[in-house]
Amino acid sequence: MISNLAAGVRAFTSNAFYVDGDRRVLVDAGANFDVASRVADEGGLDALVLTHTHRDHVGNVPAVVDAFDVDVWGFDTDQDGVDHAIADEETVRLGDHEYVAYHTPGHKDDHLCFHSPDAGVLFAGDLVFQGGSFGRTDLEEGDRPLLVESIERMVDVLDDDLGAMHTGHGPSVTDRPYQHVEAALESACADGRV
Structure with a gap:
């Protein structure tokens, strides 16, 4: 089961997804709210995995580490608070499923997406x-042509079998999420700067 622990928060934060199962994982910690108490309400945590290290995604990392004594996983261990590196196309376990990590820079150099074909889920x-x-x-580190390349990569990796897309901000998409990824590619290319 996947739940957004930042739902209803009225502060500058990213979403923070709790993935329950064999390996209880928080995907992004969010910022400016007490995510640790929400994790405790869910039953605890085995690991914290980051899509990237912008402040709104990592502000709560110290509180989560202090509360649950967990390691933090991300693309780049040179970033503050990241204990272990996840390589491009490395497989990681989130909840009950294996996810492939895809390095997708353009928004930030250390950005990762996580896709499980078996679960039909994309973070x-x-x-x-x-x-x-x-x-x-x-x-800083933003690069439109590189972002387009990253979206193109995910368009190639994904297909219509994608059942849910959980994004860093806004609502998750469960109605034809693959079409939203294709639309993002079209939008990112539309202004002619690529």
């Missing part, structure tokens, strides 16, 4: 969002 971070929106490229 998209800030790469793409509901309705064909896509991650900002006007921040």
Whole structure:
């Protein structure tokens, strides 16, 4: 089961997805709210996995580590708080399923997406969002052509069997999520700067 522990929070934060199962994992910690108590209400935690290290996704990392004594996994161990690196196309266990990690820079250099074909689930971070929106490229490390390449990669990896897309902001997408990824690619290419 996957639940967004940031649901209903009125603060600057990313979503924070609790993935229950054999390996209880929090995908992104969010910021500016007490996610540790929400994790405790769910029954505890085995690991914290990051899509990327923008402040709104990692602000609560110290509180989660302090509360549950868990390791933090992400793409780049040179980033503060990341204990273990996840390589491109490495398999990681989230809940009861294996997910393939895809390095998808463009929004931030250390950005990862996680896809489980068996579960039919994508954790998209800030790469793409509901309705064909896509991650900002006007921040440090932002790169529009690189973001387009990353979205193209995910369009190639995914297909219509995708059942759910959990994004870094906004609602999760369960109605034809693959079409939202395709729309994001179209939108990212539309302004002619790519």
